[in-house]
Amino acid sequence: MAGFAASNTLGDLKQDVELGSPPEDSISDLCFNPNPTDPKDFLAVASWDKKVRIYEILPNGQGQGKLQMEHDGPVFSCDFFKDGSKVIAGGADKQAKVLDLVSGQTAQVAQHDAPVRCVRYFENNGTPMAVTGSWDKTVKYWDFRSPQPAGVLPCQERVYSMDVRDNLLVVGTADRYINVVNLKEPTKFYKTMQSPLKWQTRVVSCFTDSQGFAIGSIEGRCAIQYVEDKDASLNFSFKCHRDPPQGNVTNVHAVNDISFHPQHGTFSTAGSDGTFHFWDKDAKHRLKGYPNVGGSITSTKFNKTGSIFAYAISYDWSRGFQGNASTYPTKVVLHPVQQDECKPRPNPKKR
Template structure:
């Protein structure tokens, strides 16, 4: 089923081309490449982590205007940020081998987790009958650890096959993508064992895993301009598929392919975005197996994306992603966070065609 949607850019006709003219830049962006973006579930508050070792928190107004509300530092590049479900806490983690939690009420920050190597991802989750938010961290030390915020020691550790590259949580679903293309699926009701382990259906290194809005499955993005859709429970052979994206149209017998750097699911519609090294983002409907919109290049690689809780704003970060090595980096490379207002039916699923 590869190539189902067609290579992005190759079949753009009619209204499948989206518009960037209303996109607004966030004021006072980080000074180095942005690694992660997350919106609060309860307000239009955007947290941004960066290679400049800082976490920035912005208030976003209805007209797209942004105001910096708080900033705090790590001892090394910060690679991951996530809000708790109630919007009161923000976790950040990175190359200083730790995770910190910032209390949004008091703006106090405390270290809450530690690993033996870089912490690549940190996510809040809540279990039934638990006394509050729990934390899971995934590291290049090949472990994921669970943390109760009231304790300095992990409440559980799971060893993975390889370094953790990407991790996402939705409800009781935890998906962990590691080096060597392993994908581990964990049911957080039984957090210390793998519910399922698979090799990525994509042939090259996993860049991102992202859970469906309804937690029935997840998407995988890789460095070779491909995305895979995987259901936790295999319904039938056609439900799992992969498709090409973030590729230039073939020139002669050469096709330029780009890394899929991030995948974000729309909170209401369950449609999703892909964004890549080619500086484009696209909205897709996995159920109709259809591309909804593709957008022109934004002038630099897109390193991270997220939707706000109402699905009315799509935030994306532009910055150098090292896909072309250090020689391609230069001081004039753009470094910014953009806010794209979701217009009309940009992210709405296609009307389904019922089979008789």
Template sequence: MSGLFGSASASSASATNTQGDLAKDVEVSNPPEDTVTDLAFSGAADMLAVASWDKKVRIYEINAQGQSAGKHMYEHEGPVFSLDWSKDGTKVISAGADKKAEICDLSAGGTKQQVAAHDAPIKCVKFFDPPNSNAPMAVTGSWDKTIKYWDLRSPNPVGSITAQERVYTMDVRNSLLVVGTADRYINVINLADPLKFYKTLQSPLKWQTRVVSCFTDASGFAIGSIEGRCAIQYVEEKDATSNFSFKCHRDPPSGNTTNVYSVNDISFHPQHGTFSTAGSDGTFHFWDKDAKHRLKGYPSVGGSITATTFNASGSIFAYAIGYDWSKGHQGNNQQYPNKIMLHPITGDECKPRPNVKKR
């Protein structure tokens, strides 16, 4: 069932109504000094947290006109790879190459404390609410091949599970935790039983996993690979007939060659359940997985897109432009753009196609 959406670039010429517009996109002021690795909006307000290779976490307040103001900044001892907001919007957790995770409490003047540690860089960190508990916890995934759970009041992990390989990507939604590792392993964990893998599969995509992202209803997840493909996977076997993969982020074929690009991030729209893909080719696209249809595709933004996120209301799509090292050190230069853009969601850009029978 590969290729149901068709190649993003090939389909755009024949379907001009799917061509999106970047004209109203607004640049965030005072962006990081190096490539952005992760973006996260607070669920409680339009506050955007940004992690970067420059070792810093920056927090911006976005107003109704899309203008941004820096509100807080703190620093790690190495590049920051991942961050997340607490549900109440008072705390940011971040982790990275310094092998530790820190929490910054914005309600306490930005005080920070270390809450997690690994034996190798931490690639991913997420808050989650454990079932039958009212205290939020954190989960970290590291290149030391472990996934650890942290009660934020205790310096030691309350549980740990060893993956097959280094953790590259991770996402949480409700009780669903999905972890993608090197060698294309995908581990599905039910957080009601967090110390074992509910399911393990090899990615249906043939090349390295770049990102996993949970559906808004937690019934499944999307996978993006370095080879311009995305897969839609449901957790339960009864839904497996709905699994499929499709091509994206690739140039139209030229002779016997096709340039393909990494899918660097996938974000689900919080209201509509549609999703975005963004890649090394500098484009982003909105898709409807149930209709197997591309909703909108956008022209190149002038550099690789390294991270994306929607705000809580789904009215803003944030994307970071920066060098992602997909072309090695020779692809990097001083003129390469490094910025964060805010795209206002208007009209039906992210709305599912009408008259499609929903599952």
């Protein structure tokens, strides 16, 4: 167990821009159009208000609503297709739908026996595919040309979080199980482990180079895990999103999301304490911490170049329904990333 080097660098939120026409209920997921050849940035926002909204991010940093997809229940997860032409989303209505951004048409593409907690787009030898994870304790793979799943992977427990990078699929379930799947053999576990964190998993997020993944839990901790045993010496966990101790009591907050910078491989954590931080896992250094944004941060994403960091502020249900109030903020904010904020530190220990 090795901690991060302390850093007193406080980041600046003065240039952050709030999106107009935000969702009407808690925001569950964000995703940017990943197509590097598209000069425009589009942001998809999934919400408990049963909608996925698509915004175009204008050069002045403002966002403009373009399209929306309706579901029959709260939407929990969304992801863009690699070419940016479509968005897939899933939620409490036990299905996943695809919105075609060109035609505006919506089609159901997946079905589960319980709410769909996570959806991710990937490609299998160039074929567009989706993987869905559900509270019915299964992961299913979908070829969009067929209404039946291309494969089913039973899990130990309900799926809480899932991420894909290249051929790496990581699935975090209830009871702290972490399943690692090689998408070349999608219907078997490459590796299964219990989370090194002692409490419930909130998020798993793959490294940019797909060599490993980060785990965030409800008790203000993160773990950095490499896939291969030969790299096990590089695994560690650290504390974050905790208030300074008051006497014998330390308030801890859920780590709600972890996002990796697409170019630098550094990452962000964001929590129910209303703060986000940028970290360098290789140098074990906190690059920047940011002031409280006035509400829980429920989801985060970098855009394709890493020049924009989007974060959603909304109620995250960590205090039950009693903690929700009509005055609680619900908004999406865009943070322009300054060059030094996410750049890795020179690491003298690197081999």
